[in-house]
Amino acid sequence: MAPHEAAAALLPELPRLPAALPRSGVSAEARLALRQVLGDVDRGLAGGFRSGVDTAALVRHRAQAIGRVVTHVWQACVGEAPDCALFAVGGFGRGVLFPYSDVDLLVLALPVAMPRQARALEAFFACLWDIGLKPGHAVRTQAECRELAATDVSVFTSLLDARLLAGDATLTAALTAITSDPAIWPPAVFLAAKRAEQAARHARFNDTAYNLEPNLKDGPGGLRTLDLMRWIGRRVADAGDFDAMVEHGLLDPTERAALQRSEAMLWRDRYGLHLAAGRAEERLLFDYQRRLAAEFGYEDEHEKNLAVEQFMQGYYRAATIAERLCVQFKERCTELLEPPGAVPRELDRDFIAIGPRIEVRAPDLFLRRPRAMVDVFAVQLDHPELRGLSSETMRLLQQALAHYGDDFAADAHVMAAVLALLRHGAPAVEALARMNRHGVLAAILPPFRRVVGRMQYDLFHVYTVDEHTLRVLRNVARFADVAAATEFPIASQTFAALEKPELLLLAALFHDIAKGRGGDHSMLGEEDARAFCSKLALPEADIDLVAWLVRWHLLMSVTAQRQDITDPDVVHRFAVQVGDRERLDHLYLLTIADIAGTNPKLWNEWKARLLADLHIAARYALRAGLGRPPHAEARAIACRARASELLAEAGLDAARVQQLLAGFPQASFLRHRPEQVAWQARAIARTEPAGTVIAVQPRSTRGGSGELFVCAADRDGLFAAITATLDRLSLSVVDARLLVAADGRVFDTFELLDAVTLTAPDAARLGDLEAALKRVLGARDLAPRVTRRSLSRRLRHFQRVPQVEFAAVGAATQLALVCSDRPGLLAQVAQAFREARVRVHDARIATFGERVEDFFTLTDEHNAALAEPAQAALRAILLRSLDVPRAINNGNAHAAS
Template sequence: MPAVVPRSGVSPEARRSLRQLLDDADRALATAFRDGEDASALALRRGEIVQRVVVHAWGACLGDIAAAGLFAVGGFGRGLLFPASDVDLLALVGENSPTLSRALENFFACLWDIGLKPGHAVRTVAQCRELAAQDASVFTSLLDARRLAGWPILAEQLRGILDDPALWPPRAYLAARLAERDARHARYDDTAQNLEPNLKDGPGGLRTLDALRWLGRRLANAPDFDAMVAEGLLEPVEAAKLTRAEATLRRYRYALHLEAGRAEERLLFDYQRALAARLGFEDEHAKNLGVEQFMQGYYRAATQIERSGTQLVERFEEMLEPSAEPEPVGNDYLRYGSRIAMRNPHLFVRRPAALVEIFIARLDEPGITGFTAETMRRIQHAVSQHGEGLADDQAVLDAFLALLRRGAPAVDALWRMNRHGLLAAILPAFGKVVGRMQYDLFHVYTVDEHTLRVLRNVARFADPAARRDFPVGCEIWPHIERPELMLLAALFHDIAKGRGGDHSVLGEEDARAFCTRLGLPDDQVALVAWLVRQHLLMSTTAQRQDITDPDVVHRFASVVGDWEHLDHLYLLTIADIIGTSPKLWNAWKDRLLSDLYTATRFALRSDVSHATIAGSRVRECRERALGMLVAERFTPDAIAKVWADFPDLSFLRHRPEQIAWQTAAILRAGSATPLVEVHPFSIRGSTELFVYAPDRDGLFATVTAVLDRLRFSVVEARVLVSNTGMALDTFLLLESDTQAPASLQRAEELRARMLRALDHPEGHSAPKRGISRHLRHFQMVPRVAFSPVGERTQLSLVCTDRPGLLAAVSQALAEAEVRVHDARIATFGERVEDFFQLTDRRNAPLPESRQAILRDCLLRHLGSDTPRTALNANANA
């Protein structure tokens, strides 16, 4: 073994020169990128420059001959270094010695000192073998190892590890890589379509392409896409698509590193607008921003990588499966084990409808898990050859309708068709929203990803196991006579996003045209078109209006028209909300929508007047609440004494369970006030707070300040005053962090803190807290509008969400000397839409002068210096 001959190392002057060389090179590369040079070529050039510097430092610190070898691994091993990438190195040593250890320490310290960020490991060959045998990720890192300097025999010994057939044989290696992929993707919600995706490690990211090459090398001795084409694993057109998608992601990653000034791999909101401008994207119109076009480029590339990667993995799996004898499946298909194939290789070209029919056959044949590699290839060819002509082929449309009529099982087929590009070919409008993002915090997925998730949510209503989560939806689903209409409505509800104009109106036109081409009867076409046009109606009515008001329910019922439309709209609404963001769904919204559904069904079967319905509801509420209270051994006389002080609105706006709970609390308290009761999980699917105290101006502000300090979100507030001047205030709450009802411990903490605040109301203003990183990028001009509502004035406030917003609004209301009688709180991502019913302190509607004072107070407390004229909105416009 050669002796270690350490060198004196790199002098301070030489280190400064090397640092200057790297700085000059990075500036030149950044300039070249701005001038439009290819990111991959620039990353390779930077890799070459860094390699020369690293090899020079190695020679200076360890000498030309040493008992060690230096290897580039990771991206550096593949020759690529982006502007802020780590320089991953492996030092292989024949034996450890103090002299060698000091020389290596000097080497790595030198690299840090000249501005490189080496990620390094020092191991013997035996240690590499041991670790590689235990961990597939270590074995994988060795696949990219490239010798830079040092003892050549170590490279041969390293190749011996990789060539050992007993170490991670193909089946075991494939299983390990898929397990790693699944674990990594789970961290990103199993989708590339997140608002702030990870370019490197997210689904469809650059790591996915690396993994495909690793699999190709280990399983088929095909380390790149050209080799995979030669092996028949990829078609040339597929390889070309992957190469283009990779070029897009590399370009974005190069720009991201330059913009962030560090090794940032996430397309954070902090950078998205600047990156869009840097890469030349410009706003087309308000609903197709430059940043949205930029992100669509990413999503489309990531989607292509994810789709092609999934298909390539299926081909690897088929390659490793034992051969199976074919079994006939109908007249056109054959079964090979768990895979299905066409009999005639020209089937899809001669009869395009078979492209859809094979997905139906896959559904019908038990135990089928996929297509053969050749079949996947034929599907790709046929879709490419026929293109959007499939949308006008009546036989294809007939087959598509037959698939939709399978109901819930068809959804999985639609997902697979989307993966092969077939869904976009049959529905060209769907292809236009692939990768279409909306630059806000409400829509956390791209339009195509959201649509597919809505379809899956619709399918859940057919699953008996989902009854616990969706009792009303699962009760409705068996009565849906034509499930294909629900699936069509889900497919089209957002299909016109990004075109400009109202997507509901444009989508209605698309849905009507497509359903007509499908040959559906006029009444079915009308139902699908109506669902697309009105798909937001139920959620906005429930969250923005008082659904305990018979007038609100009857207006909604008059638009819905009948039970069939109501059933379909209810299911679509729930599926849409959950498909927009899983965090949007909670027990409170579940109860809110089911309450509106129940009230509307009653209204649709009733011909009596609103006044009669209101009176009937008051009587029914009294009777049911009385029964509950008597069962708790309260006397009718005591109950009647409490209720004599309740306004009729209490019985109209609250459920019997709430009235019984409030009444029991008052009776137990006797004459003691203030009274605070907290129900951790109420009938309304939230935590319910009841405050019974002498009414006073500023009470609402005191309560909301305490709620803000305790980090509760108010989703609804009902502020009533008894006939003797007692506040009967009800607040429905969720935990701000989890959007879940409170625990017993938190409920007791809230009750105690609220009692102390009501006993000593002074000094209970809300703390000022900074807004989150996400919200900083979505600030909007607040909009304040006033409109008459009976004997009150309604304030509509639309603004950006922030911590403590409601408490700040409450302080403004108190400062403007107005009274709150009702509040509806609705949050949509970063956007808040709050509605308050107000009067002055004489319980009269607000005159214009008081409205102007309130507007100024609101803007001051919201921290806005925008001119008032820009914020005033005419509620009647």
């Protein structure tokens, strides 16, 4: 016996139900028996699924089994009514039912039968609910069906799937009369309505199949996409399945095979998801992804190619193929319905336009001249009035790609066409996106093929690698858009000055191309970029620039978010590594595009200002030459002098200004801008007699965030009390300066964002903060309450072993904490510092999805660097505070997971 035959033998027997007496009803004992029958069927099907039975057989078997039970109950409750019929609709009508699919039913009755059958129908549906089927149902007359179908395309679509289960068979003709009436949703109108319906549905899922938790049924490329093809095919050409579509020329055999493979994978995933969730769950949530990956036999290859990532890549590829072929199918149907006789319009020697579409002059063009498969997308750039490729051009394109295989990427003429396309600059991005949709980009770039559908199992990267790459490219193109100049003013000016924007496009295309291979993707990507740019025959200097950008595409982001860019030494080291203005400008643009294309929630005004500050500071350092940065004392004197001027302009006399600034820590003049120092001094001047100073402003000196300043006598628990208060008010710290003056006062400055919106908090929120801190810090004893909150559903799936590392920084110690995010994390860390009796002098707070990377500058109570025993004690307290399990905290918990 063949393996699939053995597996099919595991299907449970269809229920053999005794003939029901018409209108006799279903007794309590019979209902219990029917519940048992349904339970036995579902358990048998679940066992068959886990034993490898083909999912197509399972879903059809379940539809048959449910059909028998429903028909049995109908016979018992309604009987052989001559004026009433029961139809299965939806997936049930198509003979497909997943473990928790809706059992959709339509009762069609003559008007005179409605009152006579009302009680029987009520008993029928009540019984179905009682035995656990939970049917979706409608009871209508023929006239009601026709009226609803004529005005609601969803109702009309459901009738296309209607299948008689029981009752008066002559009423089938009534439904056929509705679905075959050319006046009700004519094919062209039906196609347009279904397009609009699909567009609205996809808009709910960000118009991409690449959501981290995709919807297998309704999302782009989901099973509804394949159903849509069947509905349109039936209405347009009476071709309601893939085989019939091939016969009518709407698909070719290769496309049919690809759709069948995609459907098989989507059916398998949906069946497993229903079983894992125990309900009709259509979202492939994180809760189930790892479990399903294991059940389907995927195994971790290495830490950068997890089993769950392989499983999800299979899903994304299936969804992408389904979506792409659906687009082509809809285009063919649209062409089929258009009146013939459109006059061809010449575009160039290879292409003509017929209506709004591009056609090849000769059917063998792509086989004769493979570079034409790139040229066709450049032609569309030159003719933006055209909608796209004709269905026949799409088909010829796919056939030629299959014919050439890997030889396509080795053709020098193809590479010349690619370079010519890239030299269009920003407009080339849309052409690259179209090439990706048709599979041409992956054919040109074999390494790109490996990241198609490649997810990264975290909350930082919310798109697959290929989708992220295209979003980064689109962000680059936005820099050339006049409308985006207000959002990216510096980036727009910088992009306009680029001599060769195609080099930035190439860097964006390659920056993540090596994800998932293992090893450093930046280094591997650099090798790929060099090889491809050499095939493009770029000058050596251009190749070096693209390769350098790919290798160091994270440098500016890491420097800005993890280091103190107000420190000239940090800026100097960054400028030395960058080396020249050309690299700096390209890196700045690539960094913005990368962050904004990684996660919509990551890009905000705070990050924009941070990167702009580093760009400006590094540009100045490069202009001044790469000697040592200015001496710290000179910088401090300049900052203090300017702050004095600002305070004098605010009306303070010279003596008062000198008195105020004399009390500041010397580090304030090194770490803050003059405007910030002046603002803090005015806040201190307003507080008389001397006491705790609390000041807030909605716009920090840097911009993009709110700002809190606290000046008070230092005491145990102060930092912990402040952070606990911020946490209770849902305010997130993105930067902190914690300085101590000679007289023992602390000068603490916090840059704040709303923890939910990641935008600067408004004045009212900051007013609440000021009042709350006055109450908290005004107490005799500081006893900060750290609120313990449960993790969100998503965060629970991404908990990692905390990484705690120490490094010497001058006369202090830097602590690097890498761990999973959680509500109130900073407040918990601050409480751990208090318990360990260490002082915090600086803090850099960064969150990447579910991953937190925080850096703190610490000393002991005597302002000395932490000795090894103190470091060990602090590590233990932190790990305990962060609830590290004993199995993890075994002496090596500081290692990254």
